[in-house]
Amino acid sequence: YPKQVHEHYHTSNTTNHTNKMPTGEEVSQKFLEVVNSRSGGGILGLARNFRIIDKDRSGQLSEDEFKLAMKKFRVGLTPEEVTILFKHYDKDNSGSLEFHEFLKGLRSQLSPQRKELAEQAFDLMDVDKSGVLDYDDLKTKYDVSRHPKVRSGEWTAKQALDDFIKVFEGDGGNQDSKVSKEEWMDYHAGVSANLDTDDEFGIMMANNWGIEYIPKRNLEVIMEAIRTKCAAKGGKNPKLVAKDIFKYFDTNNSKSIDYKEFAKAMETFSPNLNPKELKTLFGTFDHDNSGEIEYEELINVVFAKFN
Numbered sequence: 001y002p003k004q005v006h007e008h009y010h011t012s013n014t015t016n017h018t019n020k021m022p023t024g025e026e027v028s029q030k031f032l033e034v035v036n037s038r039s040g041g042g043i044l045g046l047a048r049n050f051r052i053i054d055k056d057r058s059g060q061l062s063e064d065e066f067k068l069a070m071k072k073f074r075v076g077l078t079p080e081e082v083t084i085l086f087k088h089y090d091k092d093n094s095g096s097l098e099f100h101e102f103l104k105g106l107r108s109q110l111s112p113q114r115k116e117l118a119e120q121a122f123d124l125m126d127v128d129k130s131g132v133l134d135y136d137d138l139k140t141k142y143d144v145s146r147h148p149k150v151r152s153g154e155w156t157a158k159q160a161l162d163d164f165i166k167v168f169e170g171d172g173g174n175q176d177s178k179v180s181k182e183e184w185m186d187y188h189a190g191v192s193a194n195l196d197t198d199d200e201f202g203i204m205m206a207n208n209w210g211i212e213y214i215p216k217r218n219l220e221v222i223m224e225a226i227r228t229k230c231a232a233k234g235g236k237n238p239k240l241v242a243k244d245i246f247k248y249f250d251t252n253n254s255k256s257i258d259y260k261e262f263a264k265a266m267e268t269f270s271p272n273l274n275p276k277e278l279k280t281l282f283g284t285f286d287h288d289n290s291g292e293i294e295y296e297e298l299i300n301v302v303f304a305k306f307n
Helices: 022-039 041-051 064-074 079-089 099-107 112-125 157-169 181-192 198-209 216-232 239-247 260-269 276-285 295-302
Strands: 060-062 097-098 256-257 293-294
Touching: 022 079, 022 198, 041 064, 041 099, 041 181, 060 064, 064 079, 097 099, 112 198, 112 276, 157 181, 157 216, 181 198, 216 239, 216 260, 216 295, 239 260, 239 295, 260 276, 276 295, 293 295
Parallel strands: none
Antiparallel strands: 060 097, 256 293
């Protein structure tokens, strides 16, 4: 099973000795600490509660429905704090919350690099490219032969894999033995919240799912190689040299490059990167998953300390 992060619960005292009402930001922080303390199941569990309570499938929760969701989630907030929290997220004062946007805000805690790794792992596991993970995807990707119940004959390999999938469905899931990309990202957003550094998260993802991770130290080596190559040209600002190289591979002059163009450009700078490293590096800068990156932004990051 995926490496589980030891859960820790840290409460935040949102009131002071003068009984001053907490601000929306203070209650939101307390709420996020509760969600994050539940590791992978935090956002998943919250999402499940929202969907169960949203009887008309509108994607909206009234204040009363939101309060019920918070009660079911056992968030530990007082009624007053729940009201403050609702109003904090109800930006347009409409009296309802679009909970997919609310959950999206929680998931956005994944840094671009962590988001790319989680997406890369999902894509690797999604063998049939259906957009969901099921038994057929995982049977060749995840070895359950050493599971105690499989070894004892109590379970078949399929039963063990179905049980494994339930980790990502969360408590109270629909138990359909399938994992959507949304569920996958929710799970890893929760895990990510308990890991302080990108390197910790990256190493965990690489060990669990067999993807490539570029530690920050190695990433800096790659960026230094780009700077060194450009400085070696002489007679011109290294940053402009880098821009000219990327521009050369931007065949349609869009000021953006796709993965193939990026890979060709990187051959000029750092020719020893393997395909997995290239994909991870590209994905780190492809924030919107459009399949293209604006090389001006990439260059600004590479030369950030030298401007």
